[in-house]
Amino acid sequence: MTEPTSSPNDRFPGWDWDDPEGLETRLDAFSAQVATCKTLEARPGALPHDHHDFRELGLTGIEFAAFRTAHPEGLGTDLATLRSTAAETETETGPGLATEPGTLYRVDGDRWFTQLDVSHPLPFADASVDWVYAEHLIEHVTLPVAVGWLREARRILRPGGVLRLTTPDLARYLVGYATGDGFLGRHRRRLGTLGFGPPMPARPAFLVNQIFRYYGHQWIYDLDELRHVLTLAGFAPDRIRHCAYRQGLRSDVADLDTAFRTDETVYVEADR
Template sequence: MDEFSAGVAVCEKLEAMEQGIPRTRAEFQALGLTGIEFAAFRTDHPNGLGTDLTPLRSAVAVSEPGTLYRVDGDRCFTQLDVSRPLPFEDGAVDWIYAEHLIEHVPLNVAMGWLKECHRVLAPGGVIRLTTPDLAKYLAGYVQEDGFLARHRRRLSKLGFGPPMPDRKAFLINQIFAYYGHRWIYDQAELTYVLTEAGFDAEAVRLCSYRVGLHTEIADLDTAFRSDETIYVEARRRS
């Protein structure tokens, strides 16, 4: 997975910005930023700060932690480790988005990161999480509803990941062991970690692909993961 991440962590132009990483709500607003997309080298949200643990590089520059960068002239990026406290003040942003990130860290790290997300969200702010849905995989195994075969064909057609033999046990094991996955979630498990992080259980809602409280955030969902994904949002209490 590290090799894959390094392979996609590239851009044409990477410029260190004079101002440091925004920490306060006012500093975010001064940069025209309203939220954070984790696990994104170049967020598609025009008002988002992209972040990732892997360094981003161009032909002449490589990102370093603690520095804010302009990517390809129109997006902001900074290198962050979600296992450490976020360098932002309370209530700094209105939204947080993370696509297929939470499954890559141990449960205790995920819960610590979500507590930090809850802290840096402003009252009424929204977090949207997407991750492989354990329920889809187990239902596909038990019910033989065709999901595992379709998913295998889809990944093979896209050329994503290693070759996958057409064996049910292999396809179940790959979601736990491949791609650096550490913990796999269903809706109840996502609700659990979000409520432990400080979100109200009744504020956690199941969504669908590119459908959510805010269209511009839900539109960050990528199509090639949609068949296996669960989409969940939570709003911080006002």
């Protein structure tokens, strides 16, 4: 007798892709699972403040929305709490050591991390870092918060320093929708590899809507919209450049681009 074959939906009972609000808790829980590391070690004292402090720690720049930056001279930051899976003690936030704002942590023995909220002023001095990088962060905050954060990023950059932004490209979605060039179908299959739900609906309108309605997204950009917010933040228009994947002023910073997101991403740099 043939055993019944289970469908992907059987593993996610009650999952309804057509109900963004109803899935918000599930998607938040999935994101929390990613916010872990093996070991966390709190460093006594204050966060690095000025250029001298950063250099004493071997740091040259900051990667936002990164629990464990790939840059060996980068400070990783994120709004979410990072938790150690190896710690044996219990804390108020649950098992293991958990990060708190205002503290610097050593992650897995070889990277630095601190918990920051980009809607607040950055706790660093003017001209304190050589680069700032943020992959798929800016779409998660409102437009006024984005402009305020970019203004702060410009403030902490040293002369000649570079800011590199990547974000989902609204133009890519709309061209895919209007022309039926296959982008939306390929993107749907890519998202399916994340494993946080059953396959998304294949309807083109849904696949455009999900970029606005899921993952906590607040504002979706194309190249012109990125130029707009960067200009409002004080960057000179002639210092803002459209870049390609892993191509930019600093190869060490551009190499932070992840291959997983190239299908949907627009890459932009602005220098001080």
